[in-house]
Amino acid sequence: MxxxxxxxxxxxxxxxxxxxxxxxxxxxxxxxxxxxxxxxxxxxxxxxxxxxxxxxxxxxxxxxxxxxxxxxxxxxxxxxxxxNSPLSLSKGKLYNLPFNMNTFYQLWGTKTPTEAKKIIDKQIQEYGVESPKNLEEQALSLVGKDIYETFIKEYTEKQWGKKATELPAFIIKRLPVRFTYDNNYFNDRYxxxxxxxxxxxxxxxxxxxxxxxxxxxxxxxxxxxxxxxxxxxxxxxxxxxxxxxxxxxYRSLRFEHELHDMNNYQGNAVVNYNDTSYPYTRIIEHKHFEFGKQDKTIITKEYPENWNKDKEAYYPIxxxxxxxxxxxxxxxxxxxxxxxxxxxxxxxxxxxxxxxxxxxxxxxxxxxxxx
Structure with missing residues (x-):
C-alpha cells in the first residue's frame, strides 16, 4: 500500500x-x-x-x-x-453603542440610571409579552418600544432580509443594556x-x-x-x-471598498446605518482600527444579501x-x-x-x- x-x-x-x-x-x-x-x-x-x-x-x-x-x-x-465603540445612525441622528447611559441621554435626555430604567421598564410593561413568538415581540419584551424602533427593527430586517415579525424570537436571546456611561462594545477583559x-x-x-x-x-x-x-x-x-x-x-454579505482622497471619512472605525433607506448596514473605516495617520482613507460598505451557492456563506440561519x-x-x-x-x-x-x-x-x- x-x-x-x-x-x-x-x-x-x-x-x-x-x-x-x-x-x-x-x-x-x-x-x-x-x-x-x-x-x-x-x-x-x-x-x-x-x-x-x-x-x-x-x-x-x-x-x-x-x-x-x-x-x-x-x-x-x-x-x-x-x-470597539461603534456609532449608530438612526433617522439622521448619531447614537453611541452598545445601549448605555450615553445612548439613553441622546434618546430621551435622561441623565441618571434611575430615569433611564424607569422609561425602559414602563415600555416593557406596556409593549412586552410573556411568551414572545417572534423577534419583534422578543425585543419589545427586553428593551421596550423606543430602543427597538430606533436601533433594532430596521437594522435587523436589513440584516436578515425579513420582517421582524417573521423572524424567530431566539435570534435575540438578550439585549445588553448598561446603566453606565461606557461605550466599550465588549465586556471582555482583553x-x-x-x-x-x-x-x-x-x-x-x-x-x-x-x-x-x-x-x-x-x-x-x-x-x-x-x-x-x-x-x-x-x-x-x-x-x-x-x-x-x-x-x-445562510445569509451572505457583499462588501464595497472605496478609496477617498481625505484623511478621515467618518471619525470612527464602525458606524451602523439602521434605516432601511440605506441599503448597507454599516460603514467601516479601516485606518481607525490601527490609529492610522495616512493622507487617504478606505471605507467599506457592508450589504446583507440572500445567499446562494455562488456567494460566501457568512451567517447560518x-x-x-x-x-x-x-x-x-x-x-x-x-x-x-x-x-x-x-x-x-x-x-x-x-x-x-x-x-x-x-x-x-x-x-x-x-x-x-x-x-
Missing amino acids: KEKRYDYLIVGAGLFGSVFAHEMTKRNKKCLVIDKRDHLGGNVYCEQKEGMNIHKYGAHIFHTNDKKIWDYVNQFAVFNNYI QGIPVGGYNTIIDGLLRDIETRVGVDFFESREELESLADKVVYTGKIDEFFEYKYGQLE NNDKNQTIFKKYREESKLSENYIFGGRLAEYRYYDMHQIIGSSLAKVGEISKDK
Missing part, C-alpha cells in the same frame, strides 16, 4: 485550520493546508492598500475573557489598545487589533507549513484525500456530504428546519473516522475568533489525548 505523504490534509486556511496545522506540526505531524481562495487566512485576511490593512471580509475585532487564548494569539502578533493586521497571526501559525491556495477540494477530492492519513475539513458540511439531506441556508438538517450531517460526520470537522461552516454555527481558536485547540487536545 502506498505510504501517505501527509498526516493531515487541512481543507481551509482560516483560523480553525491554521491553528490545527500549527499545533499538529509542533507534535511532529506533517500537514498540508489548502484553500480555494487565492490567499490564506479565511475571513480574517487583510489586504494591504495605501499603507492600511483592509479587513477584506468585514470588521474583525479580537476580544476574549480567556487569558490562555489571549496569550496564545500574542505569540504571533503585538496587539494595540483599540476599543481586546485589540493585531498591529500589522491579522495576516501576521496567520503567517505565524503557518510558518514552515506547506500551503496551497486557489485549490478547490471538491474539484480534486480523490487525489487530495489520497495524500494524507486524515482530512480536517472546515468548509460547508452539507457540501461535503453532497447535500444528501438537503441544503443548509439556525432555525428549526436547518437545525434538523444539520443534525443529520453532524451524526454522519461522527461516523467518518478519517475525517475531522471543525469551524463555523462545518459546525454550522456563528463563532467569534477566540471561540474558533479555542475550538481548534480543544480538537487538537482531544486527538492528542487519544494517541
Whole structure:
C-alpha cells in the first residue's frame, strides 16, 4: 500500500485550520493546508492598500475573557489598545453603542440610571409579552418600544432580509443594556487589533507549513484525500456530504471598498446605518482600527444579501428546519473516522475568533489525548 505523504490534509486556511496545522506540526505531524481562495487566512485576511490593512471580509475585532487564548494569539502578533465603540445612525441622528447611559441621554435626555430604567421598564410593561413568538415581540419584551424602533427593527430586517415579525424570537436571546456611561462594545477583559493586521497571526501559525491556495477540494477530492492519513475539513458540511439531506441556508454579505482622497471619512472605525433607506448596514473605516495617520482613507460598505451557492456563506440561519438538517450531517460526520470537522461552516454555527481558536485547540487536545 502506498505510504501517505501527509498526516493531515487541512481543507481551509482560516483560523480553525491554521491553528490545527500549527499545533499538529509542533507534535511532529506533517500537514498540508489548502484553500480555494487565492490567499490564506479565511475571513480574517487583510489586504494591504495605501499603507492600511483592509479587513477584506468585514470588521474583525479580537476580544476574549480567556487569558490562555489571549496569550496564545500574542505569540504571533503585538496587539494595540483599540476599543470597539461603534456609532449608530438612526433617522439622521448619531447614537453611541452598545445601549448605555450615553445612548439613553441622546434618546430621551435622561441623565441618571434611575430615569433611564424607569422609561425602559414602563415600555416593557406596556409593549412586552410573556411568551414572545417572534423577534419583534422578543425585543419589545427586553428593551421596550423606543430602543427597538430606533436601533433594532430596521437594522435587523436589513440584516436578515425579513420582517421582524417573521423572524424567530431566539435570534435575540438578550439585549445588553448598561446603566453606565461606557461605550466599550465588549465586556471582555482583553481586546485589540493585531498591529500589522491579522495576516501576521496567520503567517505565524503557518510558518514552515506547506500551503496551497486557489485549490478547490471538491474539484480534486480523490487525489487530495489520497495524500494524507486524515482530512480536517472546515468548509460547508452539507457540501461535503453532497447535500444528501438537503441544503443548509445562510445569509451572505457583499462588501464595497472605496478609496477617498481625505484623511478621515467618518471619525470612527464602525458606524451602523439602521434605516432601511440605506441599503448597507454599516460603514467601516479601516485606518481607525490601527490609529492610522495616512493622507487617504478606505471605507467599506457592508450589504446583507440572500445567499446562494455562488456567494460566501457568512451567517447560518439556525432555525428549526436547518437545525434538523444539520443534525443529520453532524451524526454522519461522527461516523467518518478519517475525517475531522471543525469551524463555523462545518459546525454550522456563528463563532467569534477566540471561540474558533479555542475550538481548534480543544480538537487538537482531544486527538492528542487519544494517541
